[in-house]
Amino acid sequence: MIRKILVVIFLLTFFAGCERILKVTFDGKNPPTFKFDGRGQLEWVYIYQVTPDGKIPPRDTELWIIVPKRGITASASPPITYGVVPDGFEPQVPSSGNPPPLQEGKTYGFGAETGGQPGSAIWFTIRDGKAVQVPKTDPPGKPY
Numbered sequence: 001m002i003r004k005i006l007v008v009i010f011l012l013t014f015f016a017g018c019e020r021i022l023k024v025t026f027d028g029k030n031p032p033t034f035k036f037d038g039r040g041q042l043e044w045v046y047i048y049q050v051t052p053d054g055k056i057p058p059r060d061t062e063l064w065i066i067v068p069k070r071g072i073t074a075s076a077s078p079p080i081t082y083g084v085v086p087d088g089f090e091p092q093v094p095s096s097g098n099p100p101p102l103q104e105g106k107t108y109g110f111g112a113e114t115g116g117q118p119g120s121a122i123w124f125t126i127r128d129g130k131a132v133q134v135p136k137t138d139p140p141g142k143p144y
Helices: 002-016
Strands: 023-026 033-037 041-049 064-068 089-093 107-115 117-127 130-134
Touching: 023 107, 023 117, 041 089
Parallel strands: none
Antiparallel strands: 023 033, 041 064, 041 107, 064 089, 107 117, 117 130
């Protein structure tokens, strides 16, 4: 009986310490507001425009990048509305001014890189004035 209790305690402790894969959700408005769930430390948050052939564009072509001023876990991050830098974050791209407005019919990727686990991104488009999630095509089947 004691052995079973010890095994249960061990398993609970083990699984409680495991990282949760970063999950990104958004509210469907334009501009959208995004939320994260996960235990990883946010390193940077980004948005990019997917290429016309459905690929992730090269680095250094992001439309918007913000970084936390100090360590914050994904689940403790405030909601992030595209183009609005929340308290505790600072913009990196663009270096001044606002990012370009999101355009109807274009596909965008929004996500984050986190310490200790893979980042995650979701793709969306603006359709009839609302943000709508679309399936990722690059890389196929990957959550990031």
